[in-house]
Every structure is written in C-alpha cells, then in structure tokens.
Amino acid sequence: MRSFLPRLLILLAVIGLIAAPVFFTVEADMRRADSTLAAGRPLEAAAALEHAATLLFWRADLMERAGRAALAGGDLAAATRLLGQADHLSVDGWSDLGAATYQLGQFDESARALQRGLDTYGGANASLYRGLALARNAQGDFEGETEAMRRYVALDGTQAAARHRLGLLLSVFDPDHALPELMASAKLDEAYDPAAQSMRSALNLASLESDEASRLVVIGRGLGLVREWALAREAFQRAASADAENAEAWAWLGEANQHLGQDGSGELRRAEALDPFSANVRALSGLYWKRRNDPQKALAQFQWAAAIQPKNPAFQAALGEAYAFAGDLPPALAAYQRAAELAPADATYWRTLALFSGQYSFQVEEVGIPAAQQVLELRPDEAASFDLLGWTYLAANVTGLAEENLLAALRLDPDYAPAHLHLGITYLQMNKLESARAHLLQAQALDPEGAEGRAAAQLLALYFP
Structure with a gap:
C-alpha cells in the first residue's frame, strides 16, 4: 500500500503535465473567442470555440457557441455543421439551427430542428414557433403554418x-x-x-x-x-x-x-368543359390568352363573357380592353361607353373610358374629356381626378386647362407622382423647360421604381442630357 501511493502520485503528476498544455490551449482559445467576438469577428471566434470544444469534449456548450458564432458571421454551412454536432442545444441553439438550415433552403431540416426544440423545451417559446411557421410556409404546408402561427400569436x-x-x-x-x-x-x-x-x-x-x-x-x-x-x-x-x-x-x-x-391552361379547359356558359370562366380564359399575346382568342372569350352577362359593367369594360388589345378602337370605345352607362355612379368605368380615349388619342374632346369631368364630379376631393382631367386636356393639346387641373391635383397632394409627370410633359409642350425639368425630377424622386418614375427618367435623359 505504501509503495502504491508514490506511484499514484507520480501518475497524477504525469497526467497533470500532459493535461496542462491542453488547458492552457483551451484558455487561450476562450480568450481569443471573447476578444474576436467583441471586435466583431465572429468567424474567428467560431474557429477558436470549435477547437476548444474538440479538446474539452465534455463541454457541450462550446460547440453550440461555435455554431452560433458561425451563424453570426454568415457561414451557414459551418453553423449547421457545428450546431448539428452539439450533444445538447439550448432554446437559442435550436432556433439558430432552424434559421441556418432555413437560409440554406433546407426547409425540412429547419422544421425538424425547430420542432425538436419545442419538444425538448415545451411549447412556450415564441421564437421557435415563429421559425416553425416560416419553415412550414416554405414547405408549402399551410395547415402546419397555421398551427404554428396560432401558437406564436398566443404567446406574442x-x-x-x-x-x-x-x-x-x-x-x-x-x-x-x-x-x-x-x-x-x-x-x-x-x-x-x-x-x-x-x-x-x-x-x-x-x-x-x-x-x-x-x-x-x-x-x-x-x-x-x-x-x-x-x-x-x-x-x-x-x-x-x-x-x-x-x-x-x-x-x-x-x-x-x-x-x-x-401554365394554368389545363384547369381552364376543364372549367370550360364543365360550364361553357359561365361568364367568369370565359373572362378568366380571356385573361389567359391575353397574357399569351393572342388578341383574337382573348377577344373571343371576352365577347362570350359580355354576351352571357350583358348588363355587367365589368365584363363590358373587359371587352373594351380586349378590342383595344386587338387594335379595333371603335368597338372598344362602344364597350367602354356601355360599361359607364351601366354604372353611371361608379367613377371606375368613367375613368377607364377617359384613359382609353386619352391613351389612344381617340375622340378625346368628344368622349375623353367629358368622361374625365364625370370622374371629377363623382370624386372631387381626389388628386387623381384632377390629374386625369389635366391629362385628357393634355392629350387634346389644350395645355392651359391641362396645367390648371394638374396644379389643382398637386394642391390636393403635393407628392402625387403622376401629376408631376404630366405637368412636366405639359411644360415641355409649353416650352417652359426649367419648370418641366423640376416636375420631371420630382416625379422620378417620388416613384423611382414605378412607371411614372421610369417615364420621367426617360424624358429627362432625352430633353436634359
């Protein structure tokens, strides 16, 4: 027994000598992880923490910390690998694993990770349910998304x-x-x-x-x-x-x-076979052919819809658009007028009539301007109403009245981009170039990604290179 004790002490000393460099290395890794995280370099911290976790394999928290640092640094693959290797994850660890796999497009894995987090820690964590709802949505599982979102909203x-x-x-x-x-x-x-x-x-x-x-x-x-x-x-x-x-x-x-x-054509064909006299089915078929740039087939479908429900202004307006798409303006005008007559108190159909007339410069003075005046009468407090009337006057080359109504639109809404665009065009026609440039720049600034902004940019490039 006496001879065994010295041997044991020697063995412990040897183990200590072997382990000491390991512990010193781990301590250096931990210091490096803390400093690089504080300095905003999470990927360096992740490498240090992974090394420490390999040496101190019984410290389950180190691998999770490494994975979370990798996620913070944007290395999704490393985050997924490290978090997946952890023997135990906290709530935040499961949430980060779900987020990393989601961002990699691995939606099934994301849902599984988040569900495991909920199974492990109970159903009282809002962030896990929110992540699970996103994953279910990406999977196309709307019922699963509904359940997850219900639980999330109940918590927050x-x-x-x-x-x-x-x-x-x-x-x-x-x-x-x-x-x-x-x-x-x-x-x-x-x-x-x-x-x-x-x-x-x-x-x-x-x-x-x-x-x-x-x-x-x-x-x-x-x-x-x-x-x-x-x-x-x-x-x-x-x-x-x-x-x-x-x-x-x-x-x-x-x-x-x-x-x-x-494509959608198979469903539409089945719908037509089931009920060829449904106006809605015919109108949706017309939209299909319009998207495929086949004006005659589109027109035939909208003619069917309008014939089935001749007193429906929406189908008459759609028929007018189909005739215009086919390049046949007189029947287009008649259909738009019929829509407005069927719903005289609805500004929508007077607006479409005025827009058609102005866009195609077709009977603007006879039809377009009176239609725009009707819109203004029905909706006198909207900038869009004055803008429409100003635009139709512009289409008729009546620049004075165009300017008057467009300025009225901007008094109601100084940030209404269409009025700035139309006023800029009006001033170009009136040769008021500085005023034109100012309003075109304003239209571009107010709607940089929209139709008005793009049109203003084109005009600015053309007239003010």
Whole structure:
C-alpha cells in the first residue's frame, strides 16, 4: 500500500503535465473567442470555440457557441455543421439551427430542428414557433403554418405582420376566426387596413354561400385580390376537391397557377368543359390568352363573357380592353361607353373610358374629356381626378386647362407622382423647360421604381442630357 501511493502520485503528476498544455490551449482559445467576438469577428471566434470544444469534449456548450458564432458571421454551412454536432442545444441553439438550415433552403431540416426544440423545451417559446411557421410556409404546408402561427400569436400578439398572416391563413382553414386577427393587425398597423377590409368583404360574401366549394372560391378570390396567390391556390384546390364539378373553382385555380408561374391552361379547359356558359370562366380564359399575346382568342372569350352577362359593367369594360388589345378602337370605345352607362355612379368605368380615349388619342374632346369631368364630379376631393382631367386636356393639346387641373391635383397632394409627370410633359409642350425639368425630377424622386418614375427618367435623359 505504501509503495502504491508514490506511484499514484507520480501518475497524477504525469497526467497533470500532459493535461496542462491542453488547458492552457483551451484558455487561450476562450480568450481569443471573447476578444474576436467583441471586435466583431465572429468567424474567428467560431474557429477558436470549435477547437476548444474538440479538446474539452465534455463541454457541450462550446460547440453550440461555435455554431452560433458561425451563424453570426454568415457561414451557414459551418453553423449547421457545428450546431448539428452539439450533444445538447439550448432554446437559442435550436432556433439558430432552424434559421441556418432555413437560409440554406433546407426547409425540412429547419422544421425538424425547430420542432425538436419545442419538444425538448415545451411549447412556450415564441421564437421557435415563429421559425416553425416560416419553415412550414416554405414547405408549402399551410395547415402546419397555421398551427404554428396560432401558437406564436398566443404567446406574442403584438406583431401586426403575424396577426395579419394568421388572419389570411384562417380565412382558408377556419374562416369564422379569421376576421378578428385581420382587424387586430390593422389596429396595430394601419398599413394592413386595406387588405383587411378587402378580406372582410370576401369573408362576408363567402358566409352567404350555401356550399363549401363556393365559399372557398369567394375567399380565394379575396386572397387573390390582396396578392396572396399561394394561399388563394390552396383555397381553390380545396374548393375543387369539395366539388369537382364547380367550374369556377377550376378556372380560378388556373388563374392562381398562372400568377405562381405555372401554365394554368389545363384547369381552364376543364372549367370550360364543365360550364361553357359561365361568364367568369370565359373572362378568366380571356385573361389567359391575353397574357399569351393572342388578341383574337382573348377577344373571343371576352365577347362570350359580355354576351352571357350583358348588363355587367365589368365584363363590358373587359371587352373594351380586349378590342383595344386587338387594335379595333371603335368597338372598344362602344364597350367602354356601355360599361359607364351601366354604372353611371361608379367613377371606375368613367375613368377607364377617359384613359382609353386619352391613351389612344381617340375622340378625346368628344368622349375623353367629358368622361374625365364625370370622374371629377363623382370624386372631387381626389388628386387623381384632377390629374386625369389635366391629362385628357393634355392629350387634346389644350395645355392651359391641362396645367390648371394638374396644379389643382398637386394642391390636393403635393407628392402625387403622376401629376408631376404630366405637368412636366405639359411644360415641355409649353416650352417652359426649367419648370418641366423640376416636375420631371420630382416625379422620378417620388416613384423611382414605378412607371411614372421610369417615364420621367426617360424624358429627362432625352430633353436634359
């Protein structure tokens, strides 16, 4: 026993001598990680922490810290590798692993990581549910997204975007509970109010329908109106599944598929076969052919739609557009006029009539200007009304009245880019070049990525190189 003790002490001393450099190395790694993180160099910190984790293999937290540092430095592959190697992850670690795999486009792995985090730590973490909702959305699993978003909002109901998204999802999967979320989002952020009001109208109209397929078609149309075409497609697919004989469900499914980069013609053909006398089906088929730059086929479909519902101003206006697209202006004018006559109190159809006349310089004095005056009478407090009248006067080369109305538009809304563009063009015609340049520059500044901004930039390059 006495002879064993000295040997044990010697062995421990030897182990200490061997381990000491390791511990010194780890201590240096940790200092380097702390300093490089403080200096804003997270990738260097990640390398140091990974080295330390390899030496101190029982320290599970070091590999997680390395992975999180790699994510902070933008090295997604390293973050995924390091976090995936960790024996144990914190809530934040699971959240970061889900984020890294999501950003790499590995949506299934992202969903699995986030779900494991929830399974490990319970369902009371808002960030994990938010990440899971994003992953489910990327997977195309809208039902899974709905459930995750519900849990997220239950934990954090202060985010307008989340409340709005949940309202849109519930419009498809639980319409009776959609409206409170949509209205809550609009209350939190008024930017969501227009879409919320559109969806409220759609939900109210859907509630009047007697069958599930028709309700889903109305809801899907509302979602399309607010440019949520992926969710709209989900609604139309469910409508077609609920009633395979519903022609409009198939036609709108074709429309949604086109907005999502697919062809859509197969669904439209099926819709026409199911109900060739549906005006909506014919109109959607007309849109299909218009997008494919086939004016005659588009015109034939819109003629069908207008013939089936001759007193519907929307189909008359669409017919006018189809005739114009085909280059046949007299019947286009007649169709636009018919639309305005069918809805004389609706400024929309007077506006389309005035725009057609001015755009094609076709009977501007006889039709375009009176139509624009009618718009102004119906909506006298809108800058767009004065702008339209000024633009039609400009199309008729009545520059004095054009200037007068365009200035009136800018008094109502000094930041209305179309009025600045049209006033700039007016001043070009009047040879007031400095004023023209000022308004064109203003139009370009107000709408740099839009149609008015691009048109102003072209004119500036042409007249003021």
